[in-house]
Amino acid sequence: MNTPQNESDSLAVVGLQWGDEGKGKIVDLLAPDFAAIVRYNGGANAGHSVVVGGKRFALHLVPSGVLRPSCDSIIGNGVVVDPEQLLKELDGLTEQGIDCSRVVVSSRAHVVMPYHKAEDAAREKALAESLGIKAVGTTGRGIGPAYAEKVQRSSAVRVGDLLRPDWLRERIRAALAFKRPVLERWAPDETDAIDEDKLFELAISWGERLKDRITDTTILLHDHLDSGRRLLFEGANATLLDVDHGTYPFVTSSNACALGIPSGSGVPADVVGRIVGIAKAYQTRVGAGPMPTELTDSIGDAIRERGREFGTTTGRPRRIGWLDLVALRYSARLNGVTEIVLTLLDVLAGFDEIKLCTAYEIDGKQTTHFTPDACTLESVKPIYDTLPGFDDEITEARSMESLPANARTLIERIENYVGVPISMVGVGPDREQTIMVQSRAGAGTVD
Numbered sequence: 001m002n003t004p005q006n007e008s009d010s011l012a013v014v015g016l017q018w019g020d021e022g023k024g025k026i027v028d029l030l031a032p033d034f035a036a037i038v039r040y041n042g043g044a045n046a047g048h049s050v051v052v053g054g055k056r057f058a059l060h061l062v063p064s065g066v067l068r069p070s071c072d073s074i075i076g077n078g079v080v081v082d083p084e085q086l087l088k089e090l091d092g093l094t095e096q097g098i099d100c101s102r103v104v105v106s107s108r109a110h111v112v113m114p115y116h117k118a119e120d121a122a123r124e125k126a127l128a129e130s131l132g133i134k135a136v137g138t139t140g141r142g143i144g145p146a147y148a149e150k151v152q153r154s155s156a157v158r159v160g161d162l163l164r165p166d167w168l169r170e171r172i173r174a175a176l177a178f179k180r181p182v183l184e185r186w187a188p189d190e191t192d193a194i195d196e197d198k199l200f201e202l203a204i205s206w207g208e209r210l211k212d213r214i215t216d217t218t219i220l221l222h223d224h225l226d227s228g229r230r231l232l233f234e235g236a237n238a239t240l241l242d243v244d245h246g247t248y249p250f251v252t253s254s255n256a257c258a259l260g261i262p263s264g265s266g267v268p269a270d271v272v273g274r275i276v277g278i279a280k281a282y283q284t285r286v287g288a289g290p291m292p293t294e295l296t297d298s299i300g301d302a303i304r305e306r307g308r309e310f311g312t313t314t315g316r317p318r319r320i321g322w323l324d325l326v327a328l329r330y331s332a333r334l335n336g337v338t339e340i341v342l343t344l345l346d347v348l349a350g351f352d353e354i355k356l357c358t359a360y361e362i363d364g365k366q367t368t369h370f371t372p373d374a375c376t377l378e379s380v381k382p383i384y385d386t387l388p389g390f391d392d393e394i395t396e397a398r399s400m401e402s403l404p405a406n407a408r409t410l411i412e413r414i415e416n417y418v419g420v421p422i423s424m425v426g427v428g429p430d431r432e433q434t435i436m437v438q439s440r441a442g443a444g445t446v447d
């Protein structure tokens with residue numbers, strides 16, 4: 001499964017579970033080795049936390065390399081951009097003393113308009129309350145409706161269109177022709193979201209503020225590559241939320257796994273030689289959908305409290321489960337991961353025993369193959385291996401040798417099952433709280 005790695009390879013960081021694996025922390029850690037950090041999918045549904053010297057930064061649209069002054073921060077064409085959120089985030093970071101002058105956004109990225117956010121909320125409410133159908137539990141950031149508009153074409157607004165008033169007004173008018181009846185029926189209070197003049201003025205004001213950052217980012221990426229510089233692609237959301245390969249329909253609306261990189265950024269697939277999959281030492285999920293190893297007992301509550309498992313974007317409590325190795329191996333294969341970073345291991349300290357799901361029972365038959373089919377996955381009975389826990393706090397550990405033996409055994413069991421080396425282990429949220437397992441993978445230098 002592992003592909004040969006080359007020092008000149010670009011790298012991808014992707015989530016292997018249902019999001020919030022700690023991608024932001026690892027992107028920030030690796031960033032100094034790369035010329036540019038590139039978002040290729042998703043939008044402000046992502047919430048990536050980076051903690052430096054105890055100070056916490058929450059990033060939604062701005063790539064997690066922004067704290068590293070040597071890196072370009074590139075929002076690629078595959079992202080759906082809410083300019084309101086982007087401007088707020090840039091202002092907030094600037095106030096915190098972060099230099100945002102190298103943040104650029106693709107002119108071909110699509111704009112999340114207020115009517116997309118209104119539609120997102122209205123659809124979720126209508127499904128749950130009026131139709132009695134299980135809602136997806138979206139972040140409410142307008143992601144699904146914005147991607148749907150992109151595929152519809154003629155009514156979509158691209159970031160570059162914010163600088164073309166006549167064209168912009170036509171797009172908004174076309175969109176409203178179809179949105180207005182829907183929103184008047186399902187979101188009657190959202191009058192501003194269907195007011196053509198107000199929307200046009202708002203969009204023009206976004207364009208004025210963003211104009212120096214809007215560019216053809218694909219050209220920038222190719223220039224970097226032609227000069228021998230390496231890129232780091234930052235996945236948002238995660239593999240099991242991928243619109244094609246995740247637990248559909250309980251997924252997001254983009255290709256969140258590494259397969260989305262070429263289309264979402266405009267670089268050929270073979271540019272990315274190192275694919276770093278991020279996995280928590282347990283499982284979390286926000287929103288609805290199947291989760292075979294979910295814990296609804298006091299152990300789940302304890303993990304949630306210890307891991308501070310509340311959403312970075314919405315503040316919702318995350319659902320908790322034991323680590324699902326069946327799902328993890330599926331994600332590793334799908335992405336072609338060359339190494340795994342195991343995060344939040346410190347959260348599992350203090351439990352008498354730790355469980356690993358090593359097989360599923362479906363209709364009385366055991367299998368080690370994952371299925372992303374949500375209906376089948378709902379009926380899965382997880383089969384566990386139980387390992388002894390470790391009592392010691394490990395937040396100060398900086399080497400494998402300083403970990404308790406039972407923690408090392410856990411790591412080895414995961415590696416052996418998935419068949420991919422673990423190159424780093426997270427023992428706390430801070431940039432420094434990371435064990436580099438140098439001997440097991442070609443991990444880059446980290447300052």
Ligand code: GDP
Nearest residue numbers: 020021022023024047048049344426427428429
């Ligand atoms: P992302 O969306 O994948 O970037 O992850 P989030 O930032 O949404 O959620 C991960 C949470 O875990 C954040 O609060 C991080 O600060 C925190 N975190 C990351 N790695 C570790 C770790 O190894 N240990 C602990 N205790 N927290 C971590």
Ligand code: IMO
Nearest residue numbers: 019020045046047137138139236237252286287
């Ligand atoms: P990061 O990048 C966790 C989930 C939502 C919901 C589903 C669809 O921080 O890991 P959407 O708003 O995208 O239409 O919601 O996907 N979801 C995430 N869950 N972390 C994320 O991003 C997520 N992005 C989307 O909770 O279940």
Ligand code: MG
Nearest residue numbers: 020047048312
């Ligand atoms: Mg997150």
